[in-house]
Amino acid sequence: MGIEIKETLAKKILTEAKGYLDVGFTHSLNPYSGCGYSCKYCYVREMPIQRFKEIPWGQWLDIKTNAADNYRKEIIKLRKKNNPVNIFMSSATDPYQPIERKANISRRILEEMIENPPDFLQIQTRGPLITRDIDLLIKLKEKCKVLVSMTIETDRDDIRKIFAPYAPGINLRVKALKELHDAGISTQASISPVLPFTQEFPKILDGIVDHIWIDTLSIGDGAMGKRSERLGMPNLFHEHGLSKWYQKDLHIKVEKHFNKYFLKGIVRVSKQEAFPK
Numbered sequence: 455m456g457i458e459i460k461e462t463l464a465k466k467i468l469t470e471a472k473g474y475l476d477v478g479f480t481h482s483l484n485p486y487s488g489c490g491y492s493c494k495y496c497y498v499r500e501m502p503i504q505r506f507k508e509i510p511w512g513q514w515l516d517i518k519t520n521a522a523d524n525y526r527k528e529i530i531k532l533r534k535k536n537n538p539v540n541i542f543m544s545s546a547t548d549p550y551q552p553i554e555r556k557a558n559i560s561r562r563i564l565e566e567m568i569e570n571p572p573d574f575l576q577i578q579t580r581g582p583l584i585t586r587d588i589d590l591l592i593k594l595k596e597k598c599k600v601l602v603s604m605t606i607e608t609d610r611d612d613i614r615k616i617f618a619p620y621a622p623g624i625n626l627r628v629k630a631l632k633e634l635h636d637a638g639i640s641t642q643a644s645i646s647p648v649l650p651f652t653q654e655f656p657k658i659l660d661g662i663v664d665h666i667w668i669d670t671l672s673i674g675d676g677a678m679g680k681r682s683e684r685l686g687m688p689n690l691f692h693e694h695g696l697s698k699w700y701q702k703d704l705h706i707k708v709e710k711h712f713n714k715y716f717l718k719g720i721v722r723v724s725k726q727e728a729f730p731k
Contacts, residue, residue: 467524487516500681522562550581571597582630603642608649656715
């Protein structure tokens, strides 16, 4: 799959948190526009950033070359107002998609954060490349609260290949989570969205995560499942004999299953508290 890459100058890098992020986060931060992982279920496909594009999602990418400079200027301004700054990085892209290996935009942002830390930073990614920046994360967690949330929708790589064929393999993500956790960084497994998994799924996360976040195609697409329906998810599940996994109350069953293995409070479901106290 080819991808059209452009360098751009962003007007702003911190966006006020709204919608599903308005549960403790004050801002979202997206180092890129577009995403090379091109997951079939991604709700961003149904957002204006993509709906008005002629190029399909996953085939274009804008690198915000001034992202770190913008961050520094914007947080200094916010600090003058004594406002809390709780950042979700990222809501409409992946900060550790393949281009980051060369572009280093996310790494530069972390370097700026060490100098001008937010109060809380949650990094949301499915990119094992984040382990490259463990050195910076260790420094940053001395300045503010840091949580690395790795998207692990399933423990079955055959399922991952159906829904997210360009995303990193599940084992690579699990290995990255363990490396982060072993380095003393707070970690979360984001089962978002829940895809068909084996009964053993909780066991592979045991001992490498501090929190587990459960989200589904119904409660997590920002439109109570309507975006997922427009993206053809019910049909995709049906085509592969997986329709029993496409349920509006799926999160309840998944939460019960994971709570059998983890202490109370570790497992959270979307629409509840955004990040641990």
